[in-house]
Amino acid sequence: MSVSKSPIHERISEAEYAVMEVLWQRGTSSAADVCEIICPQREWSLATVKTLLSRLVQKGAITASPDGRRYLYSPVIARSDYVEEESQRLVDRLFGGKAASLVAHLAEREALSDADLVEIEALLKELKQ
Amino acid sequence: MSVSKSPIHERISEAEYAVMEVLWQRGTSSAADVCEIICPQREWSLATVKTLLSRLVQKGAITASPDGRRYLYSPVIARSDYVEEESQRLVDRLFGGKAASLVAHLAEREALSDADLVEIEALLKELKQ
DNA sequence: TTATATTGACTACAAACGTAATCATTAGCT
DNA sequence: AGCTAATGATTACGTTTGTAGTCAATATAA
Numbered sequence: 523m524s525v526s527k528s529p530i531h532e533r534i535s536e537a538e539y540a541v542m543e544v545l546w547q548r549g550t551s552s553a554a555d556v557c558e559i560i561c562p563q564r565e566w567s568l569a570t571v572k573t574l575l576s577r578l579v580q581k582g583a584i585t586a587s588p589d590g591r592r593y594l595y596s597p598v599i600a601r602s603d604y605v606e607e608e609s610q611r612l613v614d615r616l617f618g619g620k621a622a623s624l625v626a627h628l629a630e631r632e633a634l635s636d637a638d639l640v641e642i643e644a645l646l647k648e649l650k651q
Numbered sequence: 652m653s654v655s656k657s658p659i660h661e662r663i664s665e666a667e668y669a670v671m672e673v674l675w676q677r678g679t680s681s682a683a684d685v686c687e688i689i690c691p692q693r694e695w696s697l698a699t700v701k702t703l704l705s706r707l708v709q710k711g712a713i714t715a716s717p718d719g720r721r722y723l724y725s726p727v728i729a730r731s732d733y734v735e736e737e738s739q740r741l742v743d744r745l746f747g748g749k750a751a752s753l754v755a756h757l758a759e760r761e762a763l764s765d766a767d768l769v770e771i772e773a774l775l776k777e778l779k780q
Numbered sequence: 781t782t783a784t785a786t787t788g789a790c791t792a793c794a795a796a797c798g799t800a801a802t803c804a805t806t807a808g809c810t
Numbered sequence: 811a812g813c814t815a816a817t818g819a820t821t822a823c824g825t826t827t828g829t830a831g832t833c834a835a836t837a838t839a840a
Contacts, residue, residue, distance in 0.1 A: 695828095
């Protein structure tokens with residue numbers, strides 16, 4: 523039986539997720555650091571990034587540790603955990619909880635290339651040991 | 652190259668999705684029909700269902716055809732298309748667009764049971780013909 | 781024919797979200 | 811010492827979402 527993981531953080535919105543992604547990639551960062559990366563991409567102002575960071579702190583998805591007169595922000599949840607949560611949510615909502623159905627769907631819809639198929643096959647072989 | 656499908660409807664919210672699910676299962680239905688199924692499950696009032704239905708019409712996700720003094724609502728988008736959109740969105744957001752990465756993730760996280768693995772393997776074999 | 785039940789249209793309203801501006805503080809430069 | 815730039819806190823404001831209530835029209839039952 524696998525451990526059922528209940529999320530300790532509130533649901534993260536789309537915009538908030540973009541900020542998380544930066545933190546996961548860069549690791550601990552200041553608001554300015556995050557903006558440097560994300561503001562050009564999304565055409566956001568620094569103010570927007572700050573708002574999102576504080577909302578993420580409120581939601582328990584990141585922590586803020588004082589560093590001089592600013593904060594450094596770090597993810598509380600690992601990217602892999604988040605990915606897991608979201609994947610599971612999708613499988614539950616759309617595939618009746620059956621992950622294999624998702625895979626079947628991807629395959630049928632040709633979302634999987636031939637290379638993907640080969641790769642997956644190899645993967646399965648390994649997992650079955 | 653697979654046809655890239657751009658969604659003709661606006662983004663559907665969580666609550667709206669629940670209504671879609673009923674329409675997909677029951678097919679064309681009146682507001683009362685939908686409520687009969689969904690209201691007990693979600694503890695909604697009929698008014699809520701009506702609001703969601705009209706928002707879905709606005710968003711172009713369903714159509715309303717007059718039937719006497721009421722409407723019958725039908726999905727415009729097929730469930731499979733919706734599922735495809737959502738799956739693709741997840742793969743793009745979380746797995747850099749690589750569906751195989753999603754499968755790998757599911758497998759590693761043991762979201763896939765042994766039975767699933769066998770099932771998928773059979774599926775792959777078939778797809779490779 | 782009159783009361784009632786049903787239906788969509790319209791309105792409501794708080795919470796979440798996207799996107800920021802303003803402000804007070806303070807660190808650093810001149 | 812005074813000015814400037816950076817920073818978090820606070821406030822703002824339009825939109826979307828969740829969840830309904832109300833109302834006018836009309837079909838139906840008595």
